[in-house]
Amino acid sequence: xxxxxxxxxxxxxxxxxxxxxxxxxxxxxxxxxxxxxxxxxxxxxxxxxxxxxxxxxxxxxxxxxxxxxxxxxxxxxxxxxxxxxxxxxxxxxxxxxxxxxxxxxxxxxxxxxxxxxxxxxxxxxxxxxxxxxxxxxxxxxxxxxxxxxxxxxxxxxxxxxxxxxxxxxxxxxxxxxxxxxxxxxxxxxxxxxxxxxxxxxxxxxxxxxxxxxxxxxxxxxxxxxxxxxxxxxxxxxxxxxxxxxxxxxxxxxxxxxxxxxxxxxxxxxxxxxxxxxxxxxxxxxxxxxxxxxxxxxxxxxxxxxxxxxxxxxxxxxxxxxxxxxxxxxxxxxxxxxxxxxxxxxxxxxxxxxxxxxxxxxxxxxxxxxxxxxxxxxxxxxxxxxxxxxxxxxxxxxxxxxxxx
Amino acid sequence: xxxxxxxxxxxxxxxxxxxxxxxxxxxxxxxxxxxxxxxxxxxxxxxxxxxxxxxxxxxxxxxxxxxxxxxxxxxxxxxxxxxxxxxxxxxxxxxxxxxxxxxxxxxxxxxxxxxxxxxxxxxxxxxxxxxxxxxxxxxxxxxxxxxxxxxxxxxxxxxxxxxxxxxxxxxxxxxxxxxxx
Numbered sequence: 001x002x003x004x005x006x007x008x009x010x011x012x013x014x015x016x017x018x019x020x021x022x023x024x025x026x027x028x029x030x031x032x033x034x035x036x037x038x039x040x041x042x043x044x045x046x047x048x049x050x051x052x053x054x055x056x057x058x059x060x061x062x063x064x065x066x067x068x069x070x071x072x073x074x075x076x077x078x079x080x081x082x083x084x085x086x087x088x089x090x091x092x093x094x095x096x097x098x099x100x101x102x103x104x105x106x107x108x109x110x111x112x113x114x115x116x117x118x119x120x121x122x123x124x125x126x127x128x129x130x131x132x133x134x135x136x137x138x139x140x141x142x143x144x145x146x147x148x149x150x151x152x153x154x155x156x157x158x159x160x161x162x163x164x165x166x167x168x169x170x171x172x173x174x175x176x177x178x179x180x181x182x183x184x185x186x187x188x189x190x191x192x193x194x195x196x197x198x199x200x201x202x203x204x205x206x207x208x209x210x211x212x213x214x215x216x217x218x219x220x221x222x223x224x225x226x227x228x229x230x231x232x233x234x235x236x237x238x239x240x241x242x243x244x245x246x247x248x249x250x251x252x253x254x255x256x257x258x259x260x261x262x263x264x265x266x267x268x269x270x271x272x273x274x275x276x277x278x279x280x281x282x283x284x285x286x287x288x289x290x291x292x293x294x295x296x297x298x299x300x301x302x303x304x305x306x307x308x309x310x311x312x313x314x315x316x317x318x319x320x321x322x323x324x325x326x327x328x329x330x331x332x333x334x335x336x337x338x339x340x341x342x343x344x345x346x347x348x349x350x351x352x353x354x355x356x357x358x359x360x361x362x363x364x365x366x367x368x369x370x371x372x373x374x375x376x377x378x379x380x381x382x383x384x385x386x387x388x389x390x391x392x393x394x395x396x397x398x399x400x401x402x403x404x
Numbered sequence: 405x406x407x408x409x410x411x412x413x414x415x416x417x418x419x420x421x422x423x424x425x426x427x428x429x430x431x432x433x434x435x436x437x438x439x440x441x442x443x444x445x446x447x448x449x450x451x452x453x454x455x456x457x458x459x460x461x462x463x464x465x466x467x468x469x470x471x472x473x474x475x476x477x478x479x480x481x482x483x484x485x486x487x488x489x490x491x492x493x494x495x496x497x498x499x500x501x502x503x504x505x506x507x508x509x510x511x512x513x514x515x516x517x518x519x520x521x522x523x524x525x526x527x528x529x530x531x532x533x534x535x536x537x538x539x540x541x542x543x544x545x546x547x548x549x550x551x552x553x554x555x556x557x558x559x560x561x562x563x564x565x566x567x568x569x570x571x572x573x574x575x576x577x578x579x580x581x582x583x584x585x
Contacts, residue, residue, distance in 0.1 A: 007574055010581065011546040014524035016438045022517035026455060027429055031422045033462040038420035189415075 102260040108253055110136050117270050128271040140402070147271060152287065156277060163277055164328070166286040166392040188238065191218050191227070206233070213239060226251050237262050282334045291329040292391045292399035300364070301353045303398045304388040308350050308366040311400055315344040327400045328391075343373040348380065356387055363389030363401060410474040418465055425462055432478055433458070437518045439547045440482050443539055445532035449489060451517045457481045479548035480558055483540060530580040538573035541566055 099120050104113040112134040119128040129148040138144060142159030155164045194200035199222055206214045213230040220226065224246030229238050240258050244251040269275075293310060295303040307326055314323035320335040327335070348369040356363045369382040385403035390396075413431075416424035436457060440450035457478060520528075531539050537559060544550045544558070552570070556563040 007542075007577055007581075008546060010523070010527060011442075014438070014442075014527040015521045016434050016441065016524055017519040017521075018433060018437070019515070019517050019519060022515060023429075023433070026458065026517070027426060030425055030429060030458055030462045033459055034417075034422060034425045034465065035420070037463045037465040 099263050100266045101262060102264075102266070104258045104260070106256045106258070107136075110134070112136070113258075117266050119266060119271065128266075128268075130270055145273075147273065149271065154273065156273060156281075161278060161281050163273065163281045163283045164286075165284070188229070191216075191229075194218075194220070210234065235262065282331065284329050284331070286329050286392060286394070289329050290325075290397065291394055292326060292397040295396045295398060301351075304353050304364050304366050305351050307388050307398045307400060308368050308386055309347060312344060312347045312368060312370050315339055315342075316346065327404070329399075341374060345371045345373060345378075356389075357385075361387060361389060361401065363387045365403065414474060420465070428461075428474070429458060432475060435475065435547065436478055436482050438524065439479055439543055440486065441518065441520060441524060441528050442531045442543045442547060443483070444486055444489075445528045447516075447518065447520065453482055453485045453489060455517075457485055476548065476550060476554060479544060479550065483544065483558060527581075530577055533580055534573050534576055538569045538576070541569040542573040542577060545570055 099122075101116075101118040101120070103116040103118070105115075106113045114134065114137055115132040117128075117130045118126055121127050127149070129146075131146040131148075133141075133144050133146070135143045141157055144158060145156045147154040152165070152167050156162070157164065191200060191202065195202050195218075199220065201219045201221055203217045204214060205217075210233050212233070214233055216227075216229040216231060218227040218229070226244040226246070228240075228242040228244070230240040231237065232239050238259055240256065242256050243254045245254050246252075293303065293307050298306065311323055311326040314320075314326065318340075320339070321332040323339070324330040324332050324335040348371060350368050351366055354365045354367075356365050364387070365384075366386050366388050367382055367384050368386050369380065371378065371380050373379070383404055386400060387402040388398055389401050391399045413424050413428055417428065433454065436454045437450060440453045441447065444450050444453065460481065461478065531543065534542065540559065541555055544555050545552070552563045552566045556566045559566065
């Protein structure tokens with residue numbers, strides 16, 4: 001082991017904890033300080049707006065008139081909008097007030113879009129999400145519907161009729177990442193940053209007809225990508241976002257995101273599966289059980305092999321509860337339904353472990369050859385793509401997740 | 405995804421969301437305490453430094469931008485705060501130490517915040533035997549996960565100089581720790 005790696009291990013093992021009482025006191029102080037700073041920032045930005053307005057000769061007279069009227073009507077002047085040429089900043093400001101959003105994402109050659117419904121809180125955090133993924137977007141899983149709330153994810157796999165529930169920040173964050181890609185607020189803020197860094201060239205066309213949208217074309221200077229945003233002139237909100245990739249023939253459309261129903265409240269029921277799933281749906285709930293096998297001192301390769309071996313040994317013993325535990329926590333009766341018709345006799349070989357062809361799964365492949373009897377016939381079969389990975393949000397536990 | 409998560413947190417922080425500052429504190433307080441301890445080898449001073457970094461961060465709502473590396477930003481703040489502490493200590497005569505200050509490095513205060521493992525105490529004592537610049541480089545690389553280029557910006561030297569300091573620091577640390585861990 002090189003000296004630096006040894007030192008790395010020493011650093012890793014040298015840990016620090018904190019006194020919870022001290023944490024509480026410090027947090028209280030930080031929250032108070034933060035709130036104070038937030039109030040001061042609000043006052044400062046109001047003052048800055050005032051200064052900008054009053055520096056303009058053109059607006060001075062108009063401003064005086066508005067103040068007079070505002071005073072009579074009791075309206076806070078600084079809350080009124082001031083006509084100005086369009087700037088990206090306006091869309092960012094408008095986006096901060098979005099509470100509900102409905103998004104459709106189309107790709108060329110596919111009729112059915114991906115579809116998202118999103119609810120946000122006053123700070124722009126996503127609090128509820130529902131995502132529809134058509135068959136084409138997920139060939140391995142098939143069409144599915146995903147719900148997300150408070151780091152809890154629920155997925156209904158239509159083809160397999162499985163309702164899967166897990167607490168998993170990474171999956172939840174991945175879902176959040178998908179939503180953010182479709183979230184015009186995020187796109188616009190990224191554009192602003194890239195423009196400031198000189199990585200994006202932006203052109204803006206505002207038609208005189210107010211019914212027509214402002215068109216923002218953002219061409220990446222360092223990547224073969226272009227975005228076109230269509231912004232409603234009245235609301236300053238993005239209604240369509242087109243993404244283009246550059247090919248030898250020029251720019252080709254990759255996807256189109258359409259944004260609907262800004263701030264039209266979405267029925268809470270959309271964010272549940274209430275009354276939606278078939279009665280015979282198979283429910284796999286990882287939030288209420290321990291799933292998989294504990295890794296302990298085993299290496300990743302060793303535990304992956306062990307999970308695969310114990311899974312098939314459980315099937316040989318017709319211990320469907322144990323086999324189900326090692327397959328994402330699948331209920332025993334469902335395991336019996338699927339595997340009962342096969343009489344597993346012996347495990348012939350397990351491994352070697354290989355990297356999974358899809359790194360996004362965060363798993364490995366453990367080929368397993370077994371012998372089983374089905375309908376009076378002896379069959380030797382290799383599960384070439386048996387996938388094994390760590391259980392979502394149950395660190396140190398491993399499970400089979402696919403290829404079976 | 406970590407960067408995405410941090411960008412979200414900064415956005416919420418800038419919008420005035422108290423939960424965001426709480427999440428940032430919970431996420432990074434131990435990392436920053438550890439960084440401060442291995443650089444400064446003084447339990448109480450390390451606590452003061454990290455406490456001040458978080459308070460200044462809480463005030464930075466108007467300045468901080470939602471791009472870049474939040475951990476790196478906070479780690480840099482720790483280093484800057486430690487340098488301020490050293491500069492102030494150099495100017496201040498020892499007779500100005502208050503009665504309730506712990507004179508001997510490492511003596512815990514009654515309301516101790518950080519709880520150090522024995523390995524960390526050992527590591528910190530070993531790091532204290534490195535020159536300041538080497539200690540800073542090794543700590544920022546090992547604990548702050550910082551690129552040499554970024555550390556070079558902080559120390560205002562070339563990246564090659566940083567690599568040299570890192571190499572010497574690691575070698576020296578290894579010989580100090582040899583057989584003790």
